[in-house]
Amino acid sequence: xxxxxxxxWKLKSRPIGEPTxxxxxxxxxxxxxxxxxxMLVKVLYVSLDPAMRGWLNDAKSYIEPxxxxxxxxxxxxxxxxDSKLDGFSKGDFVVGYSGVQQYALSDGKGVHKVDxxxxxxxxFLGVLGMPGMTGYFGLLKSGxxxxxxxxxxxxxxxxxxxxxxQIAKIKGCRVVGxxxxxxxxxxxxxxxxxxxAIDYKNENVKKALKETCPKGVDVxxxxxxxxxxxxxxxxxxxxxRIVICGAISQYNNTTPVKGPSNYLSLLVNRARMxxxxxxxxxxxxxxxxxxIGGWIQAGKMKVxxxxxxxxxxxxxxxxxxxxxxxxxxxxxKVGEAE
Amino acid sequence: xxxxxxxxWKLKSRPIGEPTxxxxxxxxxxxxxxxxxxMLVKVLYVSLDPAMRGWLNDAKSYIEPxxxxxxxxxxxxxxxxDSKLDGFSKGDFVVGYSGVQQYALSDGKGVHKVDxxxxxxxxFLGVLGMPGMTGYFGLLKSGxxxxxxxxxxxxxxxxxxxxxxQIAKIKGCRVVGxxxxxxxxxxxxxxxxxxxAIDYKNENVKKALKETCPKGVDVxxxxxxxxxxxxxxxxxxxxxRIVICGAISQYNNTTPVKGPSNYLSLLVNRARMxxxxxxxxxxxxxxxxxxIGGWIQAGKMKVxxxxxxxxxxxxxxxxxxxxxxxxxxxxxKVGEAE
Numbered sequence: 001x002x003x004x005x006x007x008x009w010k011l012k013s014r015p016i017g018e019p020t021x022x023x024x025x026x027x028x029x030x031x032x033x034x035x036x037x038x039m040l041v042k043v044l045y046v047s048l049d050p051a052m053r054g055w056l057n058d059a060k061s062y063i064e065p066x067x068x069x070x071x072x073x074x075x076x077x078x079x080x081x082d083s084k085l086d087g088f089s090k091g092d093f094v095v096g097y098s099g100v101q102q103y104a105l106s107d108g109k110g111v112h113k114v115d116x117x118x119x120x121x122x123x124f125l126g127v128l129g130m131p132g133m134t135g136y137f138g139l140l141k142s143g144x145x146x147x148x149x150x151x152x153x154x155x156x157x158x159x160x161x162x163x164x165x166q167i168a169k170i171k172g173c174r175v176v177g178x179x180x181x182x183x184x185x186x187x188x189x190x191x192x193x194x195x196x197a198i199d200y201k202n203e204n205v206k207k208a209l210k211e212t213c214p215k216g217v218d219v220x221x222x223x224x225x226x227x228x229x230x231x232x233x234x235x236x237x238x239x240x241r242i243v244i245c246g247a248i249s250q251y252n253n254t255t256p257v258k259g260p261s262n263y264l265s266l267l268v269n270r271a272r273m274x275x276x277x278x279x280x281x282x283x284x285x286x287x288x289x290x291x292i293g294g295w296i297q298a299g300k301m302k303v304x305x306x307x308x309x310x311x312x313x314x315x316x317x318x319x320x321x322x323x324x325x326x327x328x329x330x331x332x333k334v335g336e337a338e
Numbered sequence: 339x340x341x342x343x344x345x346x347w348k349l350k351s352r353p354i355g356e357p358t359x360x361x362x363x364x365x366x367x368x369x370x371x372x373x374x375x376x377m378l379v380k381v382l383y384v385s386l387d388p389a390m391r392g393w394l395n396d397a398k399s400y401i402e403p404x405x406x407x408x409x410x411x412x413x414x415x416x417x418x419x420d421s422k423l424d425g426f427s428k429g430d431f432v433v434g435y436s437g438v439q440q441y442a443l444s445d446g447k448g449v450h451k452v453d454x455x456x457x458x459x460x461x462f463l464g465v466l467g468m469p470g471m472t473g474y475f476g477l478l479k480s481g482x483x484x485x486x487x488x489x490x491x492x493x494x495x496x497x498x499x500x501x502x503x504q505i506a507k508i509k510g511c512r513v514v515g516x517x518x519x520x521x522x523x524x525x526x527x528x529x530x531x532x533x534x535a536i537d538y539k540n541e542n543v544k545k546a547l548k549e550t551c552p553k554g555v556d557v558x559x560x561x562x563x564x565x566x567x568x569x570x571x572x573x574x575x576x577x578x579r580i581v582i583c584g585a586i587s588q589y590n591n592t593t594p595v596k597g598p599s600n601y602l603s604l605l606v607n608r609a610r611m612x613x614x615x616x617x618x619x620x621x622x623x624x625x626x627x628x629x630i631g632g633w634i635q636a637g638k639m640k641v642x643x644x645x646x647x648x649x650x651x652x653x654x655x656x657x658x659x660x661x662x663x664x665x666x667x668x669x670x671k672v673g674e675a676e
Binding site: 260267 | 398399400563568582583584585588594595596597598599600601602603604605606607608609610611612613614615618
């Protein structure tokens with residue numbers, strides 16, 4: 001071991017609005033010893049995802065809130081450094097929810113091994129992890145894109161959005177991404193092969209949608225909510241499908257969430273709006289991972305990561321998501337493989 | 339003929355907010371003479387429906403707006419009094435869109451004959467007409483109620499709502515209606531067989547939903563929108579279906595429509611919200627009419643009508659819908675069969 005202590009980020013208080021350093025405790029504790037039926041893992045990469053903001057609220061949701069005093073929940077790639085658990089050996093690489101800390105004990109539940117030769121380890125938190133599964137099943141099962149249709153995706157330069165747009169291209173759709181800033185928009189077109197991109201920070205989204213979606217919008221995959229959702233609702237086609245994956249623009253609100261004023265466009269267009277949560281498809285993850293892996297190997301899918309080093313930066317690095325400062329899948333690197 | 343003139347209500351100006359008498363012209367004109375390929379009908383009953391408010395706005399919708407100077411569009415039951423059109427004879431009863439007037443010429447398009455022995459003529463504007471078709475297909479196709487599920491319907495004492503609740507009961511669901519006033523709520527339980535009713539004018543809807551839907555809400559058929567939609571969103575179950583049929587609470591807004599702040603409950607619960615428009619099912623109307631007719635004859639479905647006489651009252655009678663003053667299907671009676 002390179003260190004005898006375990007640095008951990010724990011939830012100190014529930015944030016009102018944006019979470020700040022004040023809402024967290026950065027603690028050091030001894031690395032626990034392994035009992036029978038347990039393994040000790042060293043965390044290498046921590047996934048930072050918009051959904052984490054929701055886990056901080058004391059509200060009924062699809063998953064229990066993180067409790068005050070708990071290590072912050074987070075998806076992780078880790079390496080087994082000691083095991084008294086059948087099926088896991090020292091040196092194995094595993095994905096799971098070890099949280100924002102350097103070391104963790106595990107009984108193996110919700111943890112599975114990954115092959116470091118298949119893909120860079122960090123990919124198991126992105127395209128081959130929760131964001132990848134979210135985009136894959138959300139687009140294909142709920143969005144149901146058909147060849148020749150127009151698919152719009154918000155948060156398009158993020159982990160889920162970039163994947164969704166690329167899958168829609170593979171399915172033969174016209175793809176328009178909404179992202180913040182010229183650099184991201186250029187990337188969507190030049191690198192990911194989107195047909196068009198809308199810079200919501202510098203363009204009138206409603207007007208830009210009219211220009212970039214001359215045949216209207218058949219599928220909208222929404223990660224952002226707020227004004228962007230309302231703008232897209234004015235452009236949807238008959239029988240359009242709106243996939244509600246997230247609403248990152250609303251997660252730090254101290255006022256009520258902005259509901260979509262234009263929701264009656266669903267009525268006019270006999271359209272539907274459906275919410276998705278990745279965990280519902282857990283049995284089919286292997287199918288998705290195989291297909292996405294194939295697309296990556298065939299050069300049909302590009303992966304953009306935004307890796308920040310040093311566990312100490314966690315509070316500020318997390319906030320990059322809500323400020324639109326990450327460019328690709330945001331990951332906190334907290335350790336090196338041994 | 340009992341009169342030599344034709345009284346007509348024409349749109350004078352587009353209302354901002356609630357339509358008032360100032361927005362209409364009440365005119366008298368000569369009854370036109372019938373040319374070859376036409377028939378003249380005498381209007382007996384005019385259907386008054388919430389959707390009519392939308393037709394007054396100069397906005398893209400599922401149907402063209404009524405133009406300034408036009409006779410107000412409305413569904414009607416009428417009697418043929420002169421015909422130079424194949425397939426229609428003097429004395430026939432017909433349903434169509436003859437508008438808010440006493441007499442109308444027709445080329446037969448969108449008009450079909452009805453049998454006065456099958457049901458009272460006014461029923462063809464209600465349970466056997468557009469509201470009936472709306473409720474039947476909206477509930478069954480988009481709501482997909484399953485036996486044992488909980489179905490909530492807003493505007494429950496209205497033309498569509500009362501039918502939807504009764505169909506849901508026939509399908510074996512627990513049915514809770516939301517309506518305004520004790521009398522309507524008592525009617526829903528005592529006459530229509532609902533399991534419970536919520537008086538939104540005198541009760542806290544959110545609290546009442548908790549009490550009357552202990553197992554949560556599986557299907558919500560919404561005619562009202564606004565706060566009621568938001569309240570129900572807090573109680574929906576996993577994979578719930580919300581059918582957006584209308585939003586009568588919002589139709590006269592001078593401020594933007596209130597979007598559902600709690601729409602992220604769709605995400606948490608993997609639920610869907612879908613808009614419906616009755617015209618999409620036109621080929622299947624005969625199936626629905628036969629089944630609804632059977633339920634009425636078997637005593638499984640009760641019909642409540644609110645018939646107001648005198649065409650002169652049209653502007654105020656229409657407003658009863660938006661004030662929640664009608665109790666059952668609202669109909670304006672403008673003439674007697676000959």
